[in-house]
Amino acid sequence: MCITVHSCVTDAPHISQAPVLMLRPRAWNMVEHNMMLGLPLGSIKATVLIENVLAAFEMEEILYELREHSAGLNCGIWDYSASFINKFGLRQAFLLPDRSKYVNMEKRFLRSYMELLVQTCHRRGALATGGMAALLLPEDRDAHRTAMAAVSRLKLMEIQAGVDGFMVYDLGLIEPMQKLFQLHTEGDNQLHQLLEDVTVTPDDLLSMPSGGVTLYGLKYNIAVGVLFVNAWLSGKGHFFYRGQVEDSATAEISRSQVWQWIRHQTQLEDDSRVVSRRLVTDLSRHSDRDKRRLLTAADMFLEVVLKRDFPEFITTYLNQDHTFLSSQNIGQVEAIGGEKPRPKL
Structure with a gap:
């Protein structure tokens, strides 16, 4: 077909x-x-x-x-x-x-x-099922209580909308969320x-929400995008960042927003700067990162967000792009103790 x-x-x-x-x-x-x-x-x-x-x-x-x-x-x-x-x-x-x-x-x-x-x-x-609660419950008692309240509020909204279930990543959320369902629903589903x-x-x-772009949001999207590429290069489809599990879904929205903000020269709320190719490049590379693979990941992320035409899916792009294949070859050479060629970026 x-x-x-x-x-x-x-x-x-x-x-x-x-x-x-x-x-x-x-x-x-x-x-x-x-x-x-x-x-x-x-x-x-x-x-x-x-x-x-x-x-x-x-x-x-x-x-x-x-x-x-x-x-x-x-x-x-x-x-x-x-x-x-x-x-x-x-x-x-x-x-x-x-x-x-x-x-x-x-x-x-x-x-x-x-x-x-x-x-x-x-x-x-x-x-009908809702999305995944990606929050990782912290060990600190006060932080744990705050996180649980935040998850419960959002998931209660989904329950009240009529969903029959949703996913959680942290296993510690299963019992509290089951109790939340039992408290606000009747039977096994709605x-x-x-x-x-x-x-x-x-x-x-098709109604877009109003709002602007913050420097924090730009940096956060860049970090998620770079770290996802880094995880992908290591053979992993997810990673943990700032108390949450991040995966291809958050990588998609992160790189998509950065691409769109560059495309439309969106002004930051914090100051008069606009989101430009130069600003994103500086923010992507401005860190104390010294791991070679992470530097490669930053360059690959920039390839994606600086393209004129929007790549359909980040995972497809990573699998088909020559840089990804070069990085994998480096990993194989390192495993056998050979000389490490520089990947083409």
Whole structure:
């Protein structure tokens, strides 16, 4: 089916622009495995992460494509937010402000997305799940209490919106979050919450939050992007930073925002400077980092955010880019004690 979409159908949209077309081969694959293993229909199921703004307009169709093999839909904040820059980032009207200060699930475009997802799922008897709580619980008692209160407040908002569950990274959050669910819900899920009084319009889904860019937010995005590339070079898909687990989703929104802010010469709230190629380069390289791989990661991050054309996915870019392959070759040479060539940047 993917080959047909790519090669044979006239004027067919690219796979990345047609979420439903991507699902068809996967749905048939599950049907075939069901039959091969002799399992009852619908034994193999999948949850679809709605992490693309275009997919938000096709959730009914996505559920229909999977039907008996659907385990529901999931909504998360960062990949979905990054998709606005991916699809509409060249337009000033879709400038996404500092995520550390102005972007959260309480904002209109994200709240509407979650409400529509819950409404769509429950109308079809499918489960709707929220995003992951990425916070790591600190050992200090006061800090632990503060962190728990913050997570509980955000997850309670999702529960009240009708979600049937969500993910946590820190295992210490499982019991408190289960108790939170039990306290505010009845039964194993909230499928009875049909949200019939909720109306979500295209304007709601495409309404960008107001706000600017802070120097802190710029530095934070740069740090997350560089450290993710560094982790990727080490064969890891996540790392810990400032009390949270960071992964490809936060790396996507971080590098996307830096790229967009450079593109639109966005002015910082802190002073009169604008986010420029020079400023981002200086901030990326201005540190006491002395590890060679981290320096390579900083250069690779700059490659991504300084490009004229927006790279579709950071992980795809890293895997296909020559710098990544050069770095891997260095690691192999180091392992056998050979001479280390300088990677091409």
